[in-house]
Amino acid sequence: MSVLIAPAPSLSSRPTSAYPVAPLSVAAHDVDSLLRSGAVAIDIRSQQERDRDGIVLGALAIPAEQILDRLIPGSGETLRRADASSRWLLIGVDGHDAEMLTWHLQAAGVPGARFVAGGQMALARSADRRPVAGHTEREWSMFSAH
Known part of the structure; x- marks a missing residue:
């Protein structure tokens, strides 16, 4: 009887399969x-x-096809503030488009x-219906105070 041993899989910098390490989604009422x-x-x-449906006030606009390059630490295109402790909240059209990207980020x-x-x-x-980011709300308060 012989035993077959599969070669060890090569490790890539971006896993192709893994279990999520944290919840993937949040409800709209928890965003604030x-x-x-x-x-x-x-x-x-x-x-x-965005032109058709309106902007999300206070959100960074990064097209879906650039998300992994911009938000995963270590790539040449990574945002300066992107690191393993970053807390990103992806907003797509209906949520389905952002789900897979969130899974890949995790x-x-x-x-x-x-x-x-x-x-x-x-x-x-x-x-x-308030702006989704605190800095936008602060800026609106400053403008309305004058």
């Missing part, structure tokens, strides 16, 4: 508290979708990545 606690909103919709060592379930459509339907 997450942003106030330091998460950064990332609008992954295309420019055409698998690549960014456990603080989440996506908004229902995406921008859910945010638009939510009762809370």
Whole structure:
């Protein structure tokens, strides 16, 4: 009787399969508290979708096809503030587009990545219509005070 031993898989810098290390999604009604606690909103919709449906106030606009290069630490295109402790909140059209990207971010060592379930459509339907980022709200307060 012989035993077959498979060769050890090569390790790649970006895993192709892994279990999520943290919850992937957040509800639209939880977005405000997450942003106030330091998460950064990332609008992954295309420019055409933002033109059609409106912008997400206070969010960084990074197209979906650039997300992994911009938010995973260590690539040549990584944002300066991107590291393993970053807390990204991805906002897509309906949430489905952001789910896979969030999974890839977590698998690549960014456990603080989440996506908004229902995406921008859910945010638009939510009762809370304030800007999604604290800095935007502060800026609006300054302008309205003058």
